[in-house]
Amino acid sequence: HEIKLHTHDQATAMVDQACDVLTTAFPDLWYLMQLYLRKKLYPLSEKSEEIDRTYMHKAPEFLALTKDIIQTFISVVRLNLLSRSTMTKSDTTSSQDDDLYTNADETYQRVKTLPHCVQNCRLCVLHLVSLDIQADFKKDLQQLMFDLRLECFIVIMDHACLEVSRLNTQETWELEYDEQLGSHTKLPNLFHDMIVTKTNIIQENVLSVNVAKGERKFFEDKEATKQAAIAVYRLLGDFASVFQMLIKDCSSSSSNSIEPLSSSTIMINSSEHLSKTMCLIIILNNFAYTRRFILPRLKKIFLNYGFRGMDRVYDETEIIYKRVDEQLLDTVQNEYLRPFLHRLESRMYAGRFDWATHIRVISVKDYVKHIILDLARVHAEIYSISSQLVFIVLSRILSTLVNELAKLYSNINQFSKxxxxxxxxxxIALQECLGRCMETETSNKLKELITQIPDAAEHIKSKALTDMLNVFLKQMQPYSIAFRDVTQ
Structure with missing residues (x-):
């Protein structure tokens, strides 16, 4: 019969049928051949030189028949279960990742049938190699099984990558509390559980072996080790991309940058309303939770299953996660900064204020109060999710704000006394209230900016300035007290 490539269901049926024939009918034929070759098919009384010659004459034919049957079985299995992936890859010049997502439907179809076929073929091959067939036949069958296991591994991991890459659609924004890292959603643990499920399937269909019957340990093969490392790298990278997609979706939602911070675009789930900035902080904390807890747990699982080269994979993955972390922080920072930067200059010069004609200092100007009050609101929002993110975000906001203040002050041509x-x-009021939230570089830049003000040394020593500063700090204490507990 001509061997043809079938659809998934047809291919599964074809392979199952081939396995059934080889498991049930072939052993009987094999035992019959053995009886023939041992000259036990005829009664002893009927033995003759002619019969002996007949036995010997047919031996090569039986050997050729056995080889033909086994090679046909191998061809049927390879064509229906292995050639499909080879054809797909040879028909395109795109990268492996592009192949994965372009052929998503193919992957979803194959992951439903291939593990079943592998198990069926494995039972068949184990039965065949238990027969006293020639060593080269056993070797071909065992190579077939290893290739099937490798293909099954790749398909399962491809499917896992596809599922992981779409996890952003399963974000519910329902918060769970972790004592060490604050509030996060179920998304990181969903990723963890998905990988655990996939590794269990891989263990059952790929990694478990019967060494006594010649099955090779999966990770003793260089290609298998390489494919496993690539798959883990892609899995972890795809989950990092999920956070990028969530941030992009959140950032692209309509919002007015001059609206108050707490009334940014609202993202809704079944139980609560979350501000846009709150969603961004949740995403950022989910990412931190993933890096600190989920990735190490998964590494331990991979190592327990025998995956090799995980240190290098994780080192490479860390490069991706650091880059994504920086992107997430930039997005969060920019979202919080937008109203600050929009209003800073207008508030500084409110009421037609002029540094050159100002004649009396009464108290700290309102633009400073607004900075402190707005940052107190930012602090409260971030702290409600994770105290560990407070300094990280506030320090970045303040770094940009101090740079912006430096630009504004550099444009002042003249100061009155x-x-x-x-x-x-x-x-100085800014420094006193928010100094604990600044990086050393930012704090030093602010101090340097103060020294560049004309007569700064004289003013700093004056009792009038000290008294006004103390009054201001006392007035702002209910708002600035939160900043005192901020730690790096």
């Missing part, structure tokens, strides 16, 4: 004192008071 009161104007320079006002500038010193404003900047």
């Amino acid at each position: 009161a104007g320079s004192m006002q500038a010193c008071l404003d900047l």
Whole structure:
């Protein structure tokens, strides 16, 4: 019969039929051949030289028949279960990742049938190699099984990558609390559980072996080890991409940058309303939770199953996760900064204020108060999700704000005596209230900015400035007290 490539269901049926024939009918034929070759088919009384010659004459034919049957079985299995992936890859010049997502339907179909076929073929091959067939036949059958196991591994991992890459659609925004890292959603654990399920399937269909019957341990093969490392790298990378997609979806939702921070675009689930910035912080904390807890747990699982080269894979993955972490932080920072930067200059010069003509310093200007109050609101929102993110986000916001203040002050051509004192008071007030939330570099830059104000040394020593500063700090204490507990 001509061997043809069939659809998935037809291919499964064809392979099952071939396995059934080889498991049930072939052993009987084999035992019959053995009786013939041992000259036990005829009664002893009928033996003759002619019969002996007949026995010997047919031996090569039986050997050829056995080889033909086994090779036909191998061809049927390879064509229906292995050639499909070879054809797919040879028909395109795109990358492996592109292949995966372009042929998603193919992967979803194959993952439903291939593990079943592998198990069926395995039982068949184990039965065949238990017969006293020639060593080269056994070798061909065992190679077939290893190739099937490798193909099954790749298909299962491809399917896992596809499932992981779509996890962003399963974000519910329902929060769970973790004592060590604050609030996070179920998404990181969903990823973890998905990988655990896949590795269990791989263990059952690929990794478990019967060494006594000649089955090779999966990770003793270089190609298998390589494919496993590639698959883990892609899995972890795809989950990092999920966070990028969530951030992109969140950032692209309509919002007015000049609206108050807490009334940004609302993302809704069944139980609560979350501000846009709150969603961004949740995404950021989910990512931190994944890096700190989920990835190490998965590494331990991979190692327990015998995966090799995981240290190198995780080192390479860390590069991806650091880059994504920076992207997430930039997005969060920019979202919080938008209203600050939009209003900073207009608030500084509210009421037609002029540094050159200012004649009397009464208290810290309102633009400084707004910075502190707005940052207190940012602090509260971040702290409600994770205290560990507070310094990370606030320090980045303040770094940009201090740079922006430096630009604004560099554009001031002239200060009156009161104007320079006002500038010193404003900047020192910022330093006193928010210094604990600044990186050393930011704090030093702010101090340097103060020293560049005309007569700064004189103003800093003046009792009038000190008194006004103390009054301001006391007034702002209910708002600034939260910043005192901020730690790096």
